[in-house]
Amino acid sequence: MGSGTPDCEGARFGVDAMLGRLARVLRLLGFDTLYFRDEDDLSILARCLADRRILLTADRSLHLLAKGWRLRTILVPSERIDPWEFARLTVEDLGLEGCVRPFTRCPKCNGEMEMVHRDELVGFVHPYVWHRNEYFAVCKECGQIYWEGTHVERIREKLSGNRSK
Ligand SMILES: [Zn+2]
DSSP states (O other), X not given: OOOSSOOSTTOEEEEXXXXXXXXXXXXXXXXXXXXOSSOOHHHHHHHHHHHTOEEXXXXXXXXXXXXXXXXXXXXXXXXXXXXXXXXXXXXXHTTOGGGOOTTSBOTTTOOBEEEEEGGGGTTTSOHHHHHHOSEEEEETTTOOEXXXXXXXXXXXHHHHOOOOO
């Protein structure tokens, strides 16, 4: 813990097909996360190796295979984990708390998002939403528009979790 500044650029993840919700949460937190929906094991491993991604999988044999490839890999105990809780623990474990950047990455496609003033988005979002938000996050890849509203706060809340134990 506390060993200097974390390598946020290097904090990239690959998530296997059973863990779609976890992939979404990691993206919401701002982490570059590939979600392998149909890829076979070898393609997944090759991609993670090429990008230096940390592989998160609930598949024990894939996890072992990844170890053989000397990939950083984390075995997710079950596909039914609470994705927020698991993401929080993973971020903590890896010392990446300082790398969390809510709403910088599109939960849908992993594209980078930029903040856009509402004046540029007249007619693109419902007037009700438009009036209540000055800035919107727009995905540079797929064009999806998100508004912070209470989302960012909720993310922080969920990430801080319930620490009583
Ligand atoms: Zn997108």
